[in-house]
Amino acid sequence: MKARKLLLWGILTGLIAAALAYFGNPKNMAICIACFVRDISGSLKLHQAAAVQYFRPEIVGFVLGSFIISIAKGEFRSTAGSSPMIRFFLAMAMMIGALVFLGCPTRMVLRMASGEISAWIGMIGFVGGVATGIFFLKKGYSLGRSQITKKGSGLVFPVIFALAFAATLVFPQKFAFSESGPGSFHAPWLISLAAGIVIGVIAQRIRMCFAGGVRDAILIKNFDLFSIVVGIFLSMTVYNAIQGEFVVRMFGPVAHAQHLWNILGLYVVGFSSILLGGCPLRQLILMGQxxxxxxxxxLGMLxxxxxxxxxxxxxxxxxxxxAEAAAVAGGPGVPGMIAVVVCIVFLFAVGIHGTKREA
Amino acid sequence: MEVDVRGLSCPEPVMQVAAAIRSGAEEIVVLLSEAHSVANVKNYAIEHGYRVREATKGFDYLLTLEK
Incomplete structure (x- = not known):
């Protein structure tokens, strides 16, 4: 597909994200994958952070959209076996990095589109992480080949994920739902689910990937995937401008301006995305297919x-x-700082391991 | 020349085909397992002046790239 056409698909995706913000999703999160997976983790009571618990229908929609369209197009392939446990921990690291920056690459772009300087500075880390991943790819990094498996292996997660979501509608008292904070802001569930399915279909067809966009631009001078990201950025910027929410400032809601940790957090996200073969959104889409x-x-992200x-x-x-409270600088505490450093060391270890040839 | 990129994560399929193209091969047969890799490899080959023929082989895809 030509870059110009992909730009239009990106713009459309951005418009859907803007619509979700309009209908009630947190404004500068809209469709942040890391934030929403984190909210689902909270809804399942895997963590107890009361402000971020909601079984986000968008995430279910992304998976279902990819699932439906890949079956319709004959592209559904049940595969497994490319170092799954390494992938689990890479995804964990990706999530920890994202939660130190407070957002995945999707939210980085959305925050950039609302004028947050801290997100623009954080992007340096993301590009640096992708570049480090490329260094290992050029050295022959691979997690090995996946193989065709029993169909059920590919079906089981999308189906159970959808059933778990249905369970939140039937037995809401069994799940945690935020009463205040970002988790309490959401569009009506049917709109969220429908929007998620549409984005899931689009993302599967055009191979939308935030890390892939930067990677292909650097690695093979191909700007196809990058133009999708530009499209999302453009429509969110216009939406923010119209809503009077485009304000050049250090940080917006649910963000911080500890630049070093924004850079290092996103460095972990970019690096791990390349080692995994795709950003958080791409993992959901690949799981769906x-x-x-x-x-x-x-699972590692959860x-x-x-x-x-x-x-x-x-x-x-x-x-x-x-009037009531002093300013808060925000950012990670010492445990978060240590976690980021440990993640970076782990990513280098995986990178080096992945370049070793095995029989 | 034959390049088997079945089961590899992005962007390994394109990188392996790129290496084959750099080696100057006139005809490259690529065996793939994922539709998105097919699209990537096809685009890359066309951009580098190859004609591409597409076929399927069981569960897999077969691309023949010719200069």
């Missing part, structure tokens, strides 16, 4: 989110001073 390896990565909150790795948002 039958990859158990990506399914394991999604657990990573839980660990990040249970052990205090996630950054706290900054806040300006009010």
């Amino acid at each position: 039958g990859s158990s390896d990506s399914g394991v990565a999604v 657990v990573g989110a839980a660990v990040a909150h249970n052990f205090g790795f996630a950054a706290s948002p900054a806040a300006a001073a009010t």
Whole structure:
């Protein structure tokens, strides 16, 4: 597909994200994958952070959209076996990095589109992480081949995920739902689910990937995937401008301006995305089209989110001073800082391991 | 020349085909397992002046790239 056509698909995706923000999703999160997986983790009571618990229908929609369209197009393949346990921990690291920055690459772009300088600075880390991943790819990095498996292996996660979502509608009292904070802001569930399915279909067809966009631009000078990201950025910027929410500032709601940790958090996200073969969104889409390896990565993201909150790795948002409270700088605490450094060491270890040839 | 990229994660399929193209091969047969890799490899080959023929082989895809 030509870059110009992909730009239009990106713009359309951005418009859907803007619509979700309009209908009630947190404004500068809209469709943040890391935030929403974290919310689902909370809804399942894997962590107890009361402000971020909601079984986000968008995430279910992304998986279902990819699932439906890949079956319709004959592209569904039940595969597994490309170092699943390494992928699990790579995804955990990806999530921890995202929760130190407070957002995945999707939210980075959405925050950039609302004028947040901290997100633009954080992007340096994301590009750096992708570049480090490319260094290992050029050295021959691979997690090995996946194989065709029994159909059930690819079907089981999308089906159970959809059933779990249905269970939140039938037995809401069994799940946790935020009463205040970001988790309490959401569009009506049917709109969220429908929007998620549409984006899932689009993302599967055009291979939408935030890390892939930067990777292909650097690695093979191909700007196809990158133009999708530009499209999303453009429509969110216009939406923010119309809504009067485009304000050049250090940080917006649920964000912080600890630049070093924004850069390092996103460095972990970019690096791990390349080692995994795709950003958080791409993992959901690949799982929908039958990859158990990506399914394991999604589990890693759910657990990573839980660990990040249970052990205090996630950054706290900054806040300006009010009449009642002093300003809060926000950012990660010491445990979060240590976690980021450990993640970086782990990613280098995986990178080096992946370049070793095995029989 | 034959390149088997079945089961490899992105962007390994394109990188392996790129290496084959750099080696100057006139005809490259690529065996793939994922539809998205087919699209990537096809685009890359066309951009580098190859004609591409597409076929399927059981569960897999077969691309023949010719200069």
